[in-house]
Amino acid sequence: MELFFGSFLTWLESSKYVILFLGTLIEGPVFMISGGFLLRTGQLDFFPAYIALVSGDFVADIFWYYVGFFGARPLTNRLGSYIGITPEIIEKIEHRFKKYQDHILFISKITMGFGLALATLTVAGMLKVNFRRYLFINFAGGLIWVIFLMSVGYFFGDIYSKISGPMSIVFVVALLVAVVLALRSINKYLLKKEI
16 A cells, blocks of 8 residues: 555656646646645746646637537537536627627636636637637737736745644645635626626
């Protein structure tokens, strides 16, 4: 058992940037904040962590564009409510999207989409926004967004470094739970607001 645990820790240490990349594909903001936290506590180096987080975020954006491009309407009508994309949300975004697409994409990227990030990215694909333009805008916004969330994590890492003993574990668990719940609550609140 001790050998397995030692091997697992070695694998985890050697794969930490890959794990950051893969985690960002699924739950970007949580991994971005965690990346900043781990950077402050000395577990990560800035440039590899930043590249892994930006890359994961960028690949996720491409995925959602193609979800929209290849038949998002039937998919969102059937499954969208499970991930917060309803026909009403798509209609709201689509209405404003054509005129202000560059602004909408950039602002959506640096604000978590005001609760509509997935819908915005999907609508971009649905409306067949120029792919190069989409990539450029999302990449530029992603550079800013990742730095911002890493800074938040870094700040919490700084607080953590001043706490000692068992309270440090309690702090980390409470911080992770608080971040996840806060992001979910903000997202739900913003989804209920009118655009």
